Amino acid sequence: MQNVKKWIAAMLALALTLALALSMTAFAAVDDTGYSDVDAGNPYAEAILYCREHELMEGVGGNRFDPDGPLTRAALATVLYRMEGEPAVTGTDAFTDTADGQWYSGAVLWASQRKLMEGYGGGVFGIDDPVTRQDMATTLWRYADSPEAENAIRYEDESAIAGYAAAAVNWASANGVAAPVSGSRFAPRENASRAQIAAALMNFSRNVQPKPGDGQKVLVAYFSGTGTTRGVAQNIVTALGTDTATLHEITAAQPYTAADLDYTNSNCRSVTEQRDPSARPAISNSVSDMEQYDVVFLGYPIWNNDAPRIICTFLESENLSGKTIVPFCTSGGSGIANSVSNIRGLAGGAVWMDGRRFSGGTSRDTIIEWVNGLNLGIRAN
Ligand SMILES: Cc1cc2nc3c(=O)[nH]c(=O)nc-3n(C[C@H](O)[C@H](O)[C@H](O)COP(=O)(O)O)c2cc1C
Numbered sequence: 037m038q039n040v041k042k043w044i045a046a047m048l049a050l051a052l053t054l055a056l057a058l059s060m061t062a063f064a065a066v067d068d069t070g071y072s073d074v075d076a077g078n079p080y081a082e083a084i085l086y087c088r089e090h091e092l093m094e095g096v097g098g099n100r101f102d103p104d105g106p107l108t109r110a111a112l113a114t115v116l117y118r119m120e121g122e123p124a125v126t127g128t129d130a131f132t133d134t135a136d137g138q139w140y141s142g143a144v145l146w147a148s149q150r151k152l153m154e155g156y157g158g159g160v161f162g163i164d165d166p167v168t169r170q171d172m173a174t175t176l177w178r179y180a181d182s183p184e185a186e187n188a189i190r191y192e193d194e195s196a197i198a199g200y201a202a203a204a205v206n207w208a209s210a211n212g213v214a215a216p217v218s219g220s221r222f223a224p225r226e227n228a229s230r231a232q233i234a235a236a237l238m239n240f241s242r243n244v245q246p247k248p249g250d251g252q253k254v255l256v257a258y259f260s261g262t263g264t265t266r267g268v269a270q271n272i273v274t275a276l277g278t279d280t281a282t283l284h285e286i287t288a289a290q291p292y293t294a295a296d297l298d299y300t301n302s303n304c305r306s307v308t309e310q311r312d313p314s315a316r317p318a319i320s321n322s323v324s325d326m327e328q329y330d331v332v333f334l335g336y337p338i339w340n341n342d343a344p345r346i347i348c349t350f351l352e353s354e355n356l357s358g359k360t361i362v363p364f365c366t367s368g369g370s371g372i373a374n375s376v377s378n379i380r381g382l383a384g385g386a387v388w389m390d391g392r393r394f395s396g397g398t399s400r401d402t403i404i405e406w407v408n409g410l411n412l413g414i415r416a417n
Pocket residue numbers: 053259260261262263264265266297298299306307336337338339340341342366367368369370396
């Protein structure tokens with residue numbers, strides 16, 4: 037009887053896993069965008085989907101994205117705050133038109149402290165004002181640390197660009213972040229549409245966000261209950277070479293036994309931890325000299341469609357600010373997306389790249405192809 041119960045529980049778990057895997061496959065295969073007002077042929081469709089997948093911009097409700105509508109300044113602060121991984125903020129902003137405890141409060145405080153959006157002067161942030169195209173460029177330019185653009189582009193409406201935005205508009209154009217609205221017209225004072233902002237965010241992520249080059253150091257940190265994730269992590273290090281990459285196993289202070297990992301028992305340790313979002317199993321080791329690493333591959337098995345809680349302990353105990361994090365996982369079928377959206381906020385100041393799920397026994401060639409496709413500027417072979 038006991039065995040029958042175990043078998044039924046295992047079958048139920050398998051069915052859940054398959055359902056999850058199928059729903060993800062179905063999403064990847066559909067050719068409509070899921071928004072009633074954005075058809076697949078819309079030139080902004082890719083950017084709008086990119087922003088949804090990366091949880092930067094969602095629809096406006098009622099299955100609509102409102103691609104031509106404006107985005108408020110509070111919403112732009114929120115989008116960038118999400119891009120940054122929503123780091124903790126302290127203090128209060130100096131604006132007279134903002135309030136504490138609102139959906140935008142942390143984002144506006146962060147954006148003003150980072151000097152990305154400083155308001156209009158006179159204590160006014162302009163919470164509900166639409167973002168103009170020159171302010172879209174300026175905010176992203178500041179987020180990129182105000183670089184100089186090498187190729188200044190002359191627009192026919194150049195004279196309409198505000199002084200504070202001139203360098204930003206040049207930069208946004210030279211780096212393919214923002215395109216002119218038509219011909220050589222930038223329309224700096226027009227409202228940026230939600231679709232244009234989605235495109236700017238996607239272009240920014242692809243063209244501008246810092247990508248480490250040769251000579252950069254990589255840490256491959258992983259947690260593994262039964263060795264599957266360890267195999268993938270070892271393959272990444274081998275492919276990158278030990279001059280570039282260092283393997284680091286995240287080990288639990290209290291090691292997980294086979295009984296702890298028996299997820300057919302809903303009271304086993306691992307499932308109990310997964311039920312509690314605040315569980316933080318202790319780690320017995322830390323990374324020596326985290327400072328030296330630019331990129332951190334972070335691997336884990338999927339537990340109950342999430343990252344094991346020990347990964348939260350890791351992210352909260354190591355200083356990952358300024359690092360590029362590349363998450364990867366192994367699983368019986370569940371994808372990585374849900375786990376990444378749950379943990380990405382725990383590493384303040386890190387840049388997260390797209391994650392990837394592997395099944396046990398993934399070939400080294402597949403791993404090499406994936407690592408090289410990340411365009412980190414370091415070759416795996
Ligand atoms: C507690 C627990 C929960 C699990 N939950 C899931 C799940 O939700 N979806 C899934 O596809 N696999 C799930 N699995 C299977 C593991 O993700 C999979 O076997 C993984 O490759 C194990 O990696 P490891 O050997 O590195 O620990 C679970 C395994 C355990 C131990």
